[in-house]
Amino acid sequence: MVPYNFAVVRGFRCPTCSLEGKRSERMIEWVGRKTIAGYAYLAALATLFAQAVLDLIIPPRQGRGETFRVLIRQILFTGVDALPVTTVIALLLGIIIVTQAGTQLPRLGAGGLVGSIIVVTVIRELGPLVTAFIVVGRSGSAIATELGNMSVTREVVALRLMGIPISRFVIMPRMVGMVLSMVCLTLYFDVVAVFGGYLVADAQLTIPLDAFAESVIRALSTTDVFMTAIKGLGFGSAVAAVCCYHGLAVRSSYTEVPQQTTRAMINSFVLCLLIDVVVTVPLYL
Amino acid sequence: MSEAAIIFEKVRAPMLSGDRHLEMDLRITPGACVVCIGPSRAGKSLMVELAAGLVVPEAGRVFVLGQDWKEVPDDDPRSVRLRVGVVLQQPGLLSNMTLFNNVLLPLRYHRGAMPDRQREQAVMGHMERLGLASLRDRFPAELNQGEVRRGAIARALILDPDVLLLDDPVAGLDADMVLGLKTYLDERRARRPLTILAALRAWSPLVTAADRVVLLRDGQVEADGTRDAVRDRVSPALRRYVE
Numbered sequence: 095m096v097p098y099n100f101a102v103v104r105g106f107r108c109p110t111c112s113l114e115g116k117r118s119e120r121m122i123e124w125v126g127r128k129t130i131a132g133y134a135y136l137a138a139l140a141t142l143f144a145q146a147v148l149d150l151i152i153p154p155r156q157g158r159g160e161t162f163r164v165l166i167r168q169i170l171f172t173g174v175d176a177l178p179v180t181t182v183i184a185l186l187l188g189i190i191i192v193t194q195a196g197t198q199l200p201r202l203g204a205g206g207l208v209g210s211i212i213v214v215t216v217i218r219e220l221g222p223l224v225t226a227f228i229v230v231g232r233s234g235s236a237i238a239t240e241l242g243n244m245s246v247t248r249e250v251v252a253l254r255l256m257g258i259p260i261s262r263f264v265i266m267p268r269m270v271g272m273v274l275s276m277v278c279l280t281l282y283f284d285v286v287a288v289f290g291g292y293l294v295a296d297a298q299l300t301i302p303l304d305a306f307a308e309s310v311i312r313a314l315s316t317t318d319v320f321m322t323a324i325k326g327l328g329f330g331s332a333v334a335a336v337c338c339y340h341g342l343a344v345r346s347s348y349t350e351v352p353q354q355t356t357r358a359m360i361n362s363f364v365l366c367l368l369i370d371v372v373v374t375v376p377l378y379l
Numbered sequence: 380m381s382e383a384a385i386i387f388e389k390v391r392a393p394m395l396s397g398d399r400h401l402e403m404d405l406r407i408t409p410g411a412c413v414v415c416i417g418p419s420r421a422g423k424s425l426m427v428e429l430a431a432g433l434v435v436p437e438a439g440r441v442f443v444l445g446q447d448w449k450e451v452p453d454d455d456p457r458s459v460r461l462r463v464g465v466v467l468q469q470p471g472l473l474s475n476m477t478l479f480n481n482v483l484l485p486l487r488y489h490r491g492a493m494p495d496r497q498r499e500q501a502v503m504g505h506m507e508r509l510g511l512a513s514l515r516d517r518f519p520a521e522l523n524q525g526e527v528r529r530g531a532i533a534r535a536l537i538l539d540p541d542v543l544l545l546d547d548p549v550a551g552l553d554a555d556m557v558l559g560l561k562t563y564l565d566e567r568r569a570r571r572p573l574t575i576l577a578a579l580r581a582w583s584p585l586v587t588a589a590d591r592v593v594l595l596r597d598g599q600v601e602a603d604g605t606r607d608a609v610r611d612r613v614s615p616a617l618r619r620y621v622e
Contacts, residue, residue: 156488156489156491157487157488157489157491158491159487159491160484160487160488243474244473244474247469247471247474248467248469248470248471249471249472249473249474250471251433251467251471252467252470252471252472252473252531253471253473254433255431255433255460255463255465255467255471256484256485256488256534257458257460257461257485257488257489258484258485258488263488
């Protein structure tokens with residue numbers, strides 16, 4: 095029979111065996127280990143990103159055509175192919191926000207703020223974030239899965255054996271393609287969402303186009319547009335680095351692929367929100 | 380160190396199966412065809428991976444074409460890497476490319492200035508000699524194991540390397556394909572010197588083409604020499620690998 099261990103369960107500090115002490119030591123050790131692992135993870139992502147930037151700035155003489163082909167494919171997949179879904183989501187979001195704002199604000203005597211609401215919620219915040227989530231769900235998961243499968247089937251090793259550097263041929267074009275696509279998609283999302291808002295403003299709230307446009311333009315500053323682009327840049331870099339990292343972290347089993355893909359998606363979402371906070375709070379607080 | 384194409388200098392590397400180590404001190408002269416043969420888990424794949432610079436030995440050094448792998452950067456365009464063709468047990472053909480594009484990839488990446496027509500001729504030349512011409516537009520998932528392996532061999536030889544490392548090159552190949560592969564390698568060696576280090580796990584016609592046979596068991600070299608010398612030297616249990 096296993097004796098019931100009161101010392102552990104009730105937090106009793108035993109003067110002879112010091113069980114409580116051991117437990118707290120374990121906890122401190124766990125926190126320390128997790129903190130170090132977190133820093134190591136961020137350092138690995140930063141290294142991956144820095145290497146991709148170096149490969150972009152100092153392009154090699156060899157393989158330019160092939161690398162460019164991979165980049166174009168990535169832009170087509172992440173950017174162009176995502177246009178329909180981005181259009182639908184942006185349009186619906188714009189409609190929802192202006193419907194809510196248009197029905198609530200006049201009660202408070204602030205009906206003229208519809209333009210400000212769409213600028214603040216969509217262009218500043220939801221546009222970049224929702225676009226990032228679309229890109230993570232479509233392309234981020236695809237990159238992590240593709241690289242994971244490449245690792246298992248040893249395609250990554252085969253590339254290395256052919257003298258084709260992974261950072262130049264695999265990571266850099268995916269990262270650049272994703273960043274460019276993310277920035278363009280974010281700006282596109284904002285435009286479509288504002289247009290969706292206008293459709294509701296025109297049909298339901300009888301706000302004419304010139305009044306709606308004037309309201310939006312009055313609320314919109316250059317900083318808003320600039321920050322949207324900056325967020326797109328930051329989110330694109332983070333998502334690409336995280337998804338490439340987790341894809342290449344797969345070692346030898348196909349069961350690791352969905353595990354790493356899930357991790358890549360969750361970490362991408364968290365990192366995007368963190369970047370959003372870091373960018374937004376100092377600027378608008 | 381330049382007199383030998385491949386040198387395993389007092390190499391010691393841990394094997395996957397527990398606490399055993401591969402221990403090897405071997406020199407392979409340029410242009411030689413060396414077959415390393417032995418039972419499963421003998422360390423043959425590890426030997427190929429050491430020679431390919433994929434595994435760093437715990438002790439000792441591995442030189443290929445006079446260069447220690449430890450001193451070879453991966454991204455050097457003039458790297459010795461381009462003079463070494465490698466086919467591992469898992470050949471690693473890129474699944475999103477056709478067989479033709481897989482074989483073409485090293486040429487496209489490293490010989491960008493080469494005219495398209497010349498590149499296509501070079502690829503088709505290799506593919507025809509290996510009986511793969513009719514499969515040029517198939518993706519790796521549509522090929523059988525032997526076709527994938529021959530495609531990987533064609534890809535490994537497309538840059539005209541000085542050294543060819545093969546891990547189990549006859550896996551999935553029928554008797555005619557093995558003979559075809561042997562003829563292909565013989566022709567290539569007759570045209571230009573090519574050092575071959577091939578790991579095999581059973582007797583095959585490739586053994587007869589070898590200048591030298593290394594018999595490996597449990598990470599140790601049991602016998603090393605010409606096929607006849609090895610056959611006379613080893614126990615009857617191991618003799619069936621060479622005859």
